[in-house]
Amino acid sequence: MILQEDMLIVSNINIAPRVFRMVLAGEIVSDITAPDQFLHIRVPSPDKILRRPISISEYNKTDKSCVIIYRVEGPGLAVVSDMQAGQTLDVMGPLGNGFDMTGPFPNQKALIIGGGIGTPPLVQVAKDLTATGIAVTVLLGFAQQSAVILETEFAAASSQLEIVTDDGSYGQKGNVGLLMDDLDLMSYDAIYACGAQGMLKAVANRTETHPNAFISMEARMACGMGACYACVVHVAGDETGQKSLKVCDEGPIFRVGEVVI
Numbered sequence: 351m352i353l354q355e356d357m358l359i360v361s362n363i364n365i366a367p368r369v370f371r372m373v374l375a376g377e378i379v380s381d382i383t384a385p386d387q388f389l390h391i392r393v394p395s396p397d398k399i400l401r402r403p404i405s406i407s408e409y410n411k412t413d414k415s416c417v418i419i420y421r422v423e424g425p426g427l428a429v430v431s432d433m434q435a436g437q438t439l440d441v442m443g444p445l446g447n448g449f450d451m452t453g454p455f456p457n458q459k460a461l462i463i464g465g466g467i468g469t470p471p472l473v474q475v476a477k478d479l480t481a482t483g484i485a486v487t488v489l490l491g492f493a494q495q496s497a498v499i500l501e502t503e504f505a506a507a508s509s510q511l512e513i514v515t516d517d518g519s520y521g522q523k524g525n526v527g528l529l530m531d532d533l534d535l536m537s538y539d540a541i542y543a544c545g546a547q548g549m550l551k552a553v554a555n556r557t558e559t560h561p562n563a564f565i566s567m568e569a570r571m572a573c574g575m576g577a578c579y580a581c582v583v584h585v586a587g588d589e590t591g592q593k594s595l596k597v598c599d600e601g602p603i604f605r606v607g608e609v610v611i
């Protein structure tokens with residue numbers, strides 16, 4: 351069920367240049383069904399009409415808390431970054447389908463691939479897989495050392511973690527495509543990826559024939575709940591160019607090959 355409520359800000363801290371980690375608490379957390387659903391946040395400023403979609407990085411149903419990690423790209427989220435613990439934020443959610451976690455199964459192995467500000471929702475994926483006995487390999491790519499986030503969280507929730515940076519200032523120099531080329535991708539029972547469009551294309555190009563490869567798509571959104579068609583992506587293989595899917599409620603997770611990246 352989609353709720354709208356004033357969630358309590360438990361903390362809101364700066365973890366990298368322009369990147370903030372906010373812990374929120376509220377009833378919405380009880381309705382989260384899968385990792386990488388998102389929250390639609392209203393910026394508390396009268397001239398900011400559109401809500402901002404931010405994926406849920408982690409959640410804890412016991413204390414009804416969740417973590418969102420966001421990068422300030424403009425004045426809207428700059429306002430949010432100035433908010434303090436104890437204040438409340440008008441939130442709608444949980445929205446989106448989230449990752450299909452019905453497979454792989456214990457004793458199998460999974461590959462997680464994340465890039466930049468796309469890495470946060472994969473933390474819960476890694477935690478859930480590891481908790482069920484699945485061997486998790488994580489490949490993360492960032493622009494440079496100062497942009498590296500969530501290394502501790504991924505290290506705790508994986509059996510292997512590799513980090514690359516575009517400029518080589520941390521980990522190997524390069525992108526996650528290079529790391530993927532060192533792996534037998536078909537040996538993984540499931541692959542989960544979230545990151546910039548170029549990274550998702552690199553993943554999709556290498557996993558076209560994989561039966562369980564999933565990508566998390568980004569799109570500009572307005573309503574966030576399937577009503578306005580602001581967030582459509584085209585269905586792959588549709589020669590008419592007419593068939594589309596909505597990222598906000600039919601995604602953001604799609605199987606590789608399902609939509610045009």
Ligand code: FES
Pocket residue numbers: 570571572573574575576577578579580581582596597598599
């Ligand atoms: Fe309105 Fe997706 S944002 S339909």
